[in-house]
Amino acid sequence: MVLAKDTDRIRRLVTGYQISRALLAADEIGLLxxxxxxxxxxxxxxxxxxxxxxxxARFIRALAAVELVNLDDERLxxxxxxxxxxxxxxxxxxxxxxxxxxxxxSLQTGKPAFDQVFGKGFYEYLDSEPAKAERFNASLAAVxxxxxxxxxxxxxxxxxxxxADIGGGHxxxxxxxxxxxxHLDGILVDQAAVLSRAKSALAAEGVLNRCRLESANFLxxxxxxxxxxxxxxLLTDWDDDHAEIILRNCRAAMGDGGRIVAVxxxxxxxGDLNHQSVAFLDLFFLVMEGGRIRTREEFECLFDAAEFxxxxxxxxxxxxxxxxxx
Numbered sequence: 595m596v597l598a599k600d601t602d603r604i605r606r607l608v609t610g611y612q613i614s615r616a617l618l619a620a621d622e623i624g625l626l627x628x629x630x631x632x633x634x635x636x637x638x639x640x641x642x643x644x645x646x647x648x649x650x651a652r653f654i655r656a657l658a659a660v661e662l663v664n665l666d667d668e669r670l671x672x673x674x675x676x677x678x679x680x681x682x683x684x685x686x687x688x689x690x691x692x693x694x695x696x697x698x699x700s701l702q703t704g705k706p707a708f709d710q711v712f713g714k715g716f717y718e719y720l721d722s723e724p725a726k727a728e729r730f731n732a733s734l735a736a737v738x739x740x741x742x743x744x745x746x747x748x749x750x751x752x753x754x755x756x757x758a759d760i761g762g763g764h765x766x767x768x769x770x771x772x773x774x775x776x777h778l779d780g781i782l783v784d785q786a787a788v789l790s791r792a793k794s795a796l797a798a799e800g801v802l803n804r805c806r807l808e809s810a811n812f813l814x815x816x817x818x819x820x821x822x823x824x825x826x827x828l829l830t831d832w833d834d835d836h837a838e839i840i841l842r843n844c845r846a847a848m849g850d851g852g853r854i855v856a857v858x859x860x861x862x863x864x865g866d867l868n869h870q871s872v873a874f875l876d877l878f879f880l881v882m883e884g885g886r887i888r889t890r891e892e893f894e895c896l897f898d899a900a901e902f903x904x905x906x907x908x909x910x911x912x913x914x915x916x917x918x919x920x
Contacts, residue, residue, distance in 0.1 A: 611691075616656055617680060618687045620663075626677050629663070633672040685733040686726065686882075689719070693881050704833075706884040716883050734827065735766045737912065741857060742767055744910025746774045749855055749918070751822065758783055758820035760812050760844065761828045764792040767857075768824075769799040780805045781820050783812065812840050816847040823848060826857040827914075831885040834896060841900030841919075854902055854919040857910065861889045868913065893917050 620626065623643050628634065636654060640647035658665040661674045689708070696707035708716050720727040751757065751771070758781040759768040768780045780801070782792055786809040796802040808817040813836065816823065823844040829837045844854055861876060862869050872887060879885035888896065894904040902919030910916050 613660055615691060616653070617660075617662060617683075618691055619653075620657055621680055622688060625657075625663070626673055626680060629671060629673050629677075633666075633670040635670055639671060681729075682733045682736065685730050690878070690882060697877070697881060700881050704880075704884075707881045708883070731763060735764065738766050738826065740912035741910045741914040742770045744912075744914070745855075745857055745916055746770065748908040748910050748916050751775050751778060754778060754822045754853075756781060756820045757822045757824060758817065758847075759824045759826065760816060760840070761825070762792075763788060764795045765799075765805070766795075767826055768805065769796055769801050771824075772801040772804050773799065778804070781808055781817060782806070783808050783810050783817060785809060785811075812843060814843070816843045818847045818849075821848060821852045822855060823852070824855050824857065828858070829856050829885075829896075830858050830879050830887055831883050833884055833886065837896055838899050841897065841902065845901050852920075853905075854897070856893070856917040856919070857914055858917060859887050859913055860893065860907065860915045860917070861887045863889075872913070 623645065625639070625643070628639055628642055634642075636651045637647060639645070639654075640650045643650075654663060654665060654671055657663045658671075658674065661676050662680065663674045663677065664672045666672075689712070693706070693708040693711050696711055699705070699710050700707045706716070708719070712719050714722075720730060745767070754775075755777070756779045757768070757771055759765065759771075760783045762768050762782045762784055765780075765782050768782050772778050772780050782789065782796070782805055784792065789807045789809055793802065793807060796805050806817075806819070810817055825840065825844070829840065832840065841854065845852075848854075859872060859875070861872055876887040879887060890904075890907055893907070897904045897919040900919075904917070905920045906916070906918040908916045908918075
């Protein structure tokens with residue numbers, strides 16, 4: 595027997611795309627940016643954004659119902675309780691939405707639907723959209739600041755002389771590690787275009803003199819010289835075959851006695867409070883990049899295939915873990 599409450603629940607789940615698409619549309623038209631300097635009327639907003647005023651009024655009414663905006667009795671619109679979080683949540687949202695519409699393609703092939711929709715890989719797409727890439731990278735840096743203090747506390751660097759941050763972007767993590775541990779030197783490994791922006795960021799943090807910047811493709815090789823290699827929010831972007839290649843390249847570069855530290859999400863068991871959200875995030879990485887979120891056991895198998903032994907899995911905050919291999 596199907597209960598009314600179950601029917602209502604499945605209806606809300608199936609039609610959830612309506613709310614998500616409306617939020618993404620609000621981001622697309624720049625609604626919140628137009629409200630940054632204070633409340634505006636629907637008439638003012640329609641004129642500023644060149645939109646159909648009666649339809650915009652209906653749209654804003656719906657957004658007010660989910661607290662993205664406030665709509666007062668005088669019909670003035672202002673930013674709502676959820677406004678601050680939308681920019682980060684929607685950092686690549688419209689592209690994500692379009693790719694998810696082709697989820698069956700990923701189910702049939704095991705490949706990212708993003709490539710099928712856009713005709714290129716996710717990061718290749720970002721290379722062609724500098725403004726979106728900058729926004730995406732800024733949001734990733736903001737996420738990393740949530741777990742960096744936990745990494746500094748959880749990972750022992752007392753016997754380490756040089757740490758390499760593989761695919762380390764603008765050096766946010768590496769700068770924090772070097773500032774926390776005066777005895778460390780660093781190697782920042784990424785593409786040349788990324789490193790050119792990282793140089794000024796590291797200089798601003800006062801650690802550039804302790805860093806070596808190395809341009810490399812970590813699917814081909816990793817620079818030598820470090821006894822700890824960091825792979826932060828990186829392995830999730832790749833399927834097992836590519837992740838193993840990255841780990842093997844790190845293994846070849848460090849020699850015996852080195853360590854790998856992957857900072858990443860770990861899929862919790864069914865029944866865990868976070869299982870649902872992480873399980874759907876796992877599908878996000880499949881659809882967008884062909885990657886995956888792994889269980890502890892899957893990390894153990896992956897490390898073993900690359901000649902590492904899983905030594906520890908430590909929570910560092912924000913749903914991330916420091917996964918150490920020796």
